Amino acid sequence: MAMGGQTSSMEHNAHFMRPVYKDLLSFAFDEKPVAYDExxxxxxxxxxxxxxxxxxxxxxxxxxxxxxxxxxxxxxxxxxxxxxxxxxxxxxxxxxxxxxxxxxxxxxxxxxxxxxxxxxxxxxxxxxxxxxxxxxxxxxxxxxxxxxxxxxxxxxxxxxxxxxxxxxxxxxxGPNGEAxxxxxxxxxxxxxxxxxxxxxxxxxxxxxxxxxxxxxxxxxxxxxxxxxxxxxxxxxxxxxHHSIVMHHQSLYYDTPYDITRLICIPMFHLFGALFTHIWPIRYGETCYILPRFDIAQFVKTIYLYRITETFMVPAMVHALNKCPDLELSEFFRSLRYIGSAGASLDSVSAQRLEVKLHPEAQVCQLWGMTEAGVAFQVRYGCRDATASIGRLLPNYEVKLLDIDDQEVTAEDTSGELYVRGPGLLMEYKGIPNAKDENGWFRTGDVVTVRDGKYYVVGRAKELIKVRGWQVAPAEIEGVLLKHPCIADAAAVGIKKQDTPDQHEDELVRAFVVRRKTIAAARLTGDEVYRFARHQLVSYKSLTGGVVFVDEIPRTPSGKIQRFKLVEMCAYRDLVSSLLFFKPQVENLRALSSAHSLGLRSIGQRKNGAEAARIELRP
Missing domain, CATH: 3.40.50.980 (Rossmann fold)
Incomplete structure (x- = not known):
């Protein structure tokens, strides 16, 4: 397949549907692929x-x-x-x-x-x-x-x-027949x-x-x-208009079940918009709408209205998995498809939810961006337990470039993902050159391909550089989420001080949210470190420490706001330098910006050495 003027030995299986050139409202309102009661x-x-x-x-x-x-x-x-x-x-x-x-x-x-x-x-x-x-x-x-x-x-x-x-x-x-x-x-x-x-x-x-x-x-x-x-x-x-129409054309496929959809992800976000606006009016598919994700109302809605399809972000999947006493299979008998996007969903969490559902139900990943629409999806009927984001959808072509900007041509080799197709943005407002001269958009995601399925390794700008190795935060997070006492987690790289015996460019630091259980309350940073170390090679160890927090800062679509965690790390370093010691494990009570934090308590002894427990308040 020709990609950007080069020929790749790795087949990406791009195929294009006949383009639709029509204004968005005529496409949605006037065409009636399915006859339904108005x-x-x-x-x-x-x-x-x-x-x-x-x-x-x-x-x-x-x-x-x-x-x-x-x-x-x-x-x-x-x-x-x-x-x-x-x-x-x-x-x-x-x-x-x-x-x-x-x-x-x-x-x-x-x-x-x-x-x-x-x-x-x-x-x-x-x-x-x-x-x-x-x-x-x-x-x-x-x-x-x-x-x-x-x-x-x-x-x-x-x-x-x-x-x-x-x-x-x-x-x-009225008397004249007027309303x-x-x-x-x-x-x-x-x-x-x-x-x-x-x-x-x-x-x-x-x-x-x-x-x-x-x-x-x-x-x-x-x-x-x-x-x-x-x-x-x-x-x-x-x-x-054309981009939005082609987004829909790429996503549409026939399902063996009748679609009654539940939307509780934000409709102001493209992820929510893609599955809310066009489908009901074009195909007569009823869409139930919730203002927000509330577990009780979510479960009730699926049960009462026999919902067959819904879409979530990983944080919502984790929230459902935290309800061990909730017999989801009893309430979710009608549900057949849960699509997850916005951030990577680890296979353990996906399987943990799927086993609670009807035998025919699936928890699947999609990959998309505001700038591009959804380009990859695990569709219904394609079982996958490998945390794949699925196969390439129609109307997109992709290429992967390595750190030397050379095209990746071998499977299981990571490269930064570039996409091209009619669903891409026109431009960023006020910012030129969103795409290159050949129409390619640089996504910033590092991806690998195996047997035609795509896997997100991490974000190019978020990769942590350790002694020349590249560590993907998503891999660290996926391992941490396997721990029974951990509800949520995020990993970032922190700069290591320049000393002669230290060679790492960065250290891996984990932010961890404990589950609300008695056992989780006793979880220590040392235990988290050892748990991760037993499953990862040495350069991926949590040498930057473990920070316990109440929540991980995320966008409405579920993406981790790592820059806020980096800001918190900088503030921690400032506090530590003022106190003349460096704690390895902190308990941060709030994810507020540095200027709004205040010191609450400092200091405790552990194993004869000076350790610190820093609690920060808004």
């Missing part, structure tokens, strides 16, 4: 199933909000609408409305704090900001400080939802500085932008998704 609930609130939207209501909502965005918000083509809402049944329709009006959708975490909101506002320069009442106060504080007019904030509150419910319900007819509608805002709504979402619902209907021109499909931005921010400030990845 009054069947498609987007359903799992906590309150009386709140739902069917295809007829979604189309009316979208056309109505398109008209409102153009006439009331004066949205022009190419302008951004920032959405800071939790998962809800209206989210997909708002997504479609913004894109259908010619705008660019951008969703962010509704729990974003002041500095994060500042960054997202600068990144998006939004024409309109759609938010919920719970986030309004902080959003107003930030926007006022930045000089953003308050009428650019649009609040989706209970009044707007009531108005919308009335609009979408079969109308009671009785509220024309006036209540007094407490009319006088607010900000715009009420119901104001967008009072301007009739408007059609979405339509095109089937190749150039417009590939060069018209539809959405801007923020990158995970594992190494610093998130970037804005612009995706075209």
């Amino acid at each position: 009054y069947r609930p498609l987007y359903v609130d799992a906590e309150n199933p009386s709140l739902s939207l069917n295809a007829h209501q979604v189309r009316l909502f979208v056309r109505t909000v398109i008209a409102g965005l153009k006439k009331r918000a004066n949205l022009e083509a190419g302008e951004c609408v920032l959405v800071t809402l939790p998962n809800n049944v209206l989210y997909s329709s708002i997504f479609y409305s913004i894109i259908g009006a010619g705008g660019i959708y951008m969703g962010i975490n509704p729990a974003s704090q002041y500095a994060e909101l500042e960054h997202f506002l600068e990144l998006s320069t939004p024409k309109l900001i759609i938010t919920a009442p719970t986030g309004l106060g902080l959003l107003q504080e930030v926007t006022k400080a930045k000089g953003i007019p308050q009428d650019r904030i649009c609040v989706l509150d209970q009044y707007a939802i009531s108005y919308l419910t009335e609009m979408l319900s079969p109308p009671p007819s 009785a509608r509220k024309d006036e805002y209540p007094q407490d709504i009319r006088n607010k500085e900000v715009l009420n979402f119901s104001a967008l619902l009072r301007h009739g209907e408007g059609d979405w932008i339509r095109f089937d021109n190749i150039n417009r499909c590939m060069n018209t931005p539809a959405a801007m998704y923020t990158t995970s921010g594992t190494g610093g400030l998130p970037k804005g990845a612009l995706l075209s």
Whole structure:
């Protein structure tokens, strides 16, 4: 296969489907690969199933909000609408409305704090900001400080939802056969500085932008998704109509079970969006939506509504595995497929969950990026117990480059993954050259291939360099998670002081979260060290120490925010230098940034030597 001008002896089995050149809404709404009842609930609130939207209501909502965005918000083509809402049944329709009006959708975490909101506002320069009442106060504080007019904030509150419910319900007819509608805002709504979402619902209907021109499909931005921010400030990845359509085309395949999907991963993240927006309206597949992952509600929803498919991040898998007394097989009889992505899932954790499920159910990994969509997947029916991310999906081609930028041509040899295909981002906003001159995107993931299956070794920038060896944090973490007393773990490299008898560039340090058991409470750093040492070669030993923490900092998609752990290490070194001794094992009570930490207690004797237990408080 030709890759980047070279020929590889290692077959990557790339194949491409016929490209679809159509605007996103026409692809989702107008094509009907499957005939279904348009009054069947498609987007359903799992906590309150009386709140739902069917295809007829979604189309009316979208056309109505398109008209409102153009006439009331004066949205022009190419302008951004920032959405800071939790998962809800209206989210997909708002997504479609913004894109259908010619705008660019951008969703962010509704729990974003002041500095994060500042960054997202600068990144998006939004024409309109759609938010919920719970986030309004902080959003107003930030926007006022930045000089953003308050009428650019649009609040989706209970009044707007009531108005919308009335609009979408079969109308009671008046004397003239007209629906009785509220024309006036209540007094407490009319006088607010900000715009009420119901104001967008009072301007009739408007059609979405339509095109089937190749150039417009590939060069018209539809959405801007923020990158995970594992190494610093998130970037804005612009995706075209064509990219999003081809994401879906790559993911679609026939399953032997009828799909009823549960979504509780964030819909503002591309991972959640990929499995939420298009599938219900295009195929008539009902999607139950939870605002967050809560184990009790998650289990209840799967049981009550016979969910067959759901998607998770590894932290959610670990959480379910921590419930040994919960007979999941009794509640998950309908479940057939759990897809995990966002971070690597070790095979032990995947198998631990899978054995609790129906014999036909599978826990499988996917690999994707905000910039590229999902390029690898273990699909239903392909059993895998090797922690593979699966095989290459249609519409992508890949190559692996070694540290000398030479293409890897042998199996079981690691190399940095580059991807190319129609699902890639157009560009990062304000940052040139997201792809090279041949269209390749550098993922930063180090990958190996074996028998056509792909395995993530780690992140190129996160690899720990020990005496010339490269150590993958994911491998260390996978071993630590096998320990029965460890709930979560992360590994980073720390610089070793320059002394004549020390040659390592870095030392491996582990951050460990104990399980909530009596046995785990007694777990020591020495025990963790020995456990890992017995399963790994010497240069992968935890020579940088073990740090017990309450939680591992992660992004909403489950990726470990290693830069926060590195910051914590730097602060620990500062504290240690001030105290004139260096503890090997700390108990860090909070994962706060260094400036917000305060010393609580120091010092204890152990085996006749001075040791330290540093507890840090916010």
